[in-house]
Amino acid sequence: MSQHEEFRAAFSEKTQTLLGKSLSDSSLQDKYTVLGALLRDQISQLWVKTNDEYLHRGERQVYYFSIEFLLGRLLGSNLLNMGVAETRRQELSSLGIDLSQLEQQEPDAGLGNGGLGRLAACFLDSAASLHLPVHGCGIRYKYGLFEQKLVDGYQTELPDNWLKNGSVWEMRKGDKAVEVRFYGQVQLKPTDSGRLKVEHTNYWPVLAVPYDVPVIGFNNQTVNTLRLWNAEVMPDDPNSFDRTNPLKALEYRYTVESITEILYPDDTHYEGRVLRLKQQYFFVSAGLQSIVRRYKKKNGSLADFDEKIAVHINDTHPVLVIPELMRILMDQEGMSWDQAWQITVNTVSYTNHTILPEALEKWPVDILRELLPRIFMIIEEINERFCRELWGHYPGEWNRIAAMAIINEGYVHMAHLAVAGSNSVNGVAKIHTEILKKDVMKRFYQLYPYKFNNKTNGITHRRWLLKANPGLSKLITSAIGSSWIHHPAYLASLSRLAGDVAFGESVAAVKRANKERLARHIQDKYGITLDCNAIFDVQVKRIHLYKRQQLNALHILDIYNRLRENPDLDITPRVFLFAGKAAPGYYLAKRVIKLINCLGELINNDPIVRDRLKVVYLENYSVSLGEIIFPAADVSEQISTASKEASGTGNMKFMMNGAVTLGTMDGANIEIREEVGDDNIVIFGLTAEEVINYYQTGSYRPREMLADPRLRLVLDQLCNGFLPTPAAEFCALHDSLIDYDEYFVLKDFASYADAQTKIDRLFADRKRWNGMAIRNIAQSGFFSSDRTISEYAIGIWKINPVPIGNPYWMEES
Known part of the structure; x- marks a missing residue:
């Protein structure tokens, strides 16, 4: 019996023993569950082996405590890390099953909200892939933060019942419960x-019952543990x-x-x-x-x-x-x-x-x-x-x-x-x-x-490049070999191709395909048609005033005003994409969401500008949605008030997928600039020192910024009835800007507008833009979480790798 035949027989038998159904009678959800169970059986043997080896070797172990672990879907990443993704795809295809459809059955685990939780997930992935004994400890939330629905442009919060069908990846350990x-x-x-x-x-x-989730290293036999606690x-x-x-x-x-x-x-x-x-x-x-x-x-x-x-x-x-x-x-x-x-x-x-x-x-x-x-x-x-x-x-x-x-x-x-x-x-x-x-x-x-x-x-390049962007990954491997997959610093050798016209066009072709994939998703879900020749300008992150989605929105309104005044204005068509959740009690952040959706309603339906400008808010941002967005972005909006963003990791995901950062000198933007050079990033706005000085002296006067007629006009339009919503809708947002402007939106507006003009000019020079994209990809290896977790292991935890058997343990590597 061939390997494929063995898998088909095992899949059919598992369907019967696990679900009491025949394969022909099973749903896509059933088939997802069966595939996950088969994989978990295989993983469990290595899980036990890993724990036994740790116990035997007696090396120091790390327990990473976090309130969030934003894992994303695990089926695809587990198949990738096990080295069997393509084999399983072919085997399932022989059964008439599309693996991509099974992946869609898995909900994003509702265990996190944003960068804090995603960082924790990346760290666990890197630790296991580097043979490091690092385990996670968190909470098994029955419901995630919330499912975000946009109703008439407003954020509405619905329960995120991600466990309604259970989780095939977890194992309840009732005998390990504590009080x-x-x-x-x-x-x-x-x-x-x-x-x-x-x-x-x-x-x-209260009885605390652990549910263990395996954390699988990439192409090695290491399986660490994420232990999630449930209250009973x-x-x-x-x-x-x-x-x-x-x-x-x-x-x-x-x-x-x-x-x-x-x-x-x-x-x-x-x-x-x-x-x-x-x-x-x-x-x-x-x-x-x-x-x-x-x-x-x-x-x-x-x-x-x-x-x-x-x-x-x-x-x-x-x-x-x-x-x-x-x-x-x-x-x-x-x-x-x-x-x-x-x-x-x-x-x-x-x-x-x-x-x-x-x-x-x-x-x-x-x-x-x-x-x-x-x-x-x-x-x-x-x-x-x-x-x-x-x-x-x-x-x-x-x-x-x-x-x-x-x-x-x-x-x-x-x-x-x-x-x-x-x-x-x-x-x-x-x-x-x-x-x-x-x-x-x-x-x-x-x-x-x-x-x-x-x-x-750092971020795990295995999910955010290898998995999320297979077209770019294959192109990179064809150019420099596959060593970058295990050693992301090797991506730096792409720099020598930044001036290669043919390679630049190949990178642009991959980007185009990713933009078309995202455009299809938006067409299917929202009925909005996008021009994939346009600049895809993307800001996806938690909605908070310091992250300054409102600055982006005011600038969009300014572009709209200028296009209405002069429909022949020489600008590259632009698609502005937003995603992210606001805390349910954060009134002004939720007004920003409504403002962006109002802009979309106004602009996308205006026949004068709709072929030049589009605004789309993608609801219910998640890891799996991010895997579609990041590869499609041309411009990465990282525009937080300088000194406020600790690091950011979205900036790294965009960079790794060939987007150019438009940002302030804040967080990891500074180190991205150090890596790519001034010519491959667009920086604007106040510095952290200037912001802190304004806070200390109290010398900033936001009303003085109204001397700029473009800025004064867009602020007036927030509450003079210009937008398709009651005039008072954004008065609180308007007043917060002109009376306080805690995050220097008005102060940075002119500099931001100039930076956007520079982006437009750079994008028009396709050879130069492609070179910028390549240099960003090349230097993104520094921002792999493999580098970060190695620094934690050596500099803080003082732990050593514990290899578990042959590092290339599956059929494919």
Whole structure:
């Protein structure tokens, strides 16, 4: 029997045993499930082998704690990493099954929202592909953030029920469940040995059940683990089953299960804030208990825990790792404070992702004390000891000590706790790290300069180039060989072809095909026809005022005004594409979405300009949608206010797919510029130093910008009835710009418009534009997450690769 025949027989048998159906009677969803189950059977053997090897070798392992893991669809990426994508495609085709249709059956896992979660997913992919023992720890959300629907141009939030058909990739590990405790009373009682014993009574128990997802390395035998925790009622808790009061039992069950119900519950009210804190402690406690239990099973004592275990916290959401590890080491293992603190600090490392004040988490003391009484006691002690340390360094400097305290003015400052309780604090781009050291965390840097370091973000080129853009990937391989797939830095050898006219035309042909694919998607979904000769100018990211989608929108309105005034205006046709979600409670961000859709309604239906200008908002942005968008983009809009974007990773995905960055000197844009050179990127706007200076001096006067007649006109049009919506619709947005303009939209408008004119001129010179695209692709290898994760492994975690058998273990490589 041939290999293909064996697969066909296995597929048919699996359909019967798993689903109780014949192959002819099964749906596309059924066939997707069967294929996933067959792959998981194959993966599981290597999963066990990987864990056994880690246990046997005793190398240090890393656990990456993140509130988000934005995985995207796993079928295609798993087939790619296993090296069997083309083989399975052919085998399925022989059964009359289209693999691409099966891929469409898989929902994007609702485990993340944006760059934070996608970065975590890229990191896990790179770690497994580099043979590094790095595992993820997060929450198994029943519902994702929300499914975004645009109704009359407004964002509407619907439940993202991504688990309605279950997940073929996860494995429930009920025997690995642990108990997490909330509320109650804590007493410290002396024992005969003179130590204090902790008694936690009247607490509220929650069962944390792990669901493990395999993380498959590329063409190697490594299969690491993403452990996601689900909240369930304790089976022996009397509240979970009460015949005399079934409504109480149902309420109890709902209250418990709500912990893992949804990503980022609304925190504009008290209950939502409490629920967010419950989520954070729930997965932190469950994850640490699981790690400790596994470690003790092999090693017995935790005295050397920090030598074999590293715990990394991705932003401040998992900072409760620090007091929770202290609790375990002291209360359960009987260690002294000093011993426990040394192990904790040596174990934990922290990545900061933002300088935005609202994103630097702080929790009211009253909430934390009531919800987590023992944890709060430990945080109080950490704060007291930390303040004593500060007094030793800065005696009498009360203002400095208060500003650095972990508990201050009725709040627990999570970033302060993260710095004090970890051995490493890293930013995610050069400028971000410098701003942390010189501004946001200046005092902490002065105290602990040795803790601070930079690790510029990266993306996995396997998903964002090899998988998302197969046409470009094949072209690259035909030009420089396939070594870049395993060593993305080798992409740099493409630079020698930047001036090659024939290769440039081949790159442009691939881009054209990708634009046509996206155009078909938009035609099918929205009924809007796009000109693929036009510049595809794309801004896809979370909708937030600092990311300045409103600046893009004002400029579009300005182009529209100029085209209406002069239909013969010499500009290249332009398609402006937007995607992204606004937080449900973020009023002004949701007005920006409505504004962009109003512009689309106005412009796309105007016979004078519609062949020159189009505006499309793609709803419900996701990883799988991004895989269609990034390869099709000509221009990458990275226009955040300088100093506000920590790094960005969308900029890297666009660059890797041959788009030219139009951006401010912010985040990783600066390092993209360093890599590609000034001639292959278009920079505009204020610098970070200028922005910070304006904040410090308060000298910016946005109304002075109204001297520009083009700007004054578009601002007036926001609320004078010009747009196809009630005149008052955008008055709040208008007023926020002329009265405050916190993010310098008006200040940067003229510079942005000039940059857009430069883009137009550059795109018209096709040879030059193709060369710019090639140079961006060539230099994108630096921004692979393989490079980033290698830097974490060497510089922070101090871990070694653990190869698992032959690195090329499948039929295809």
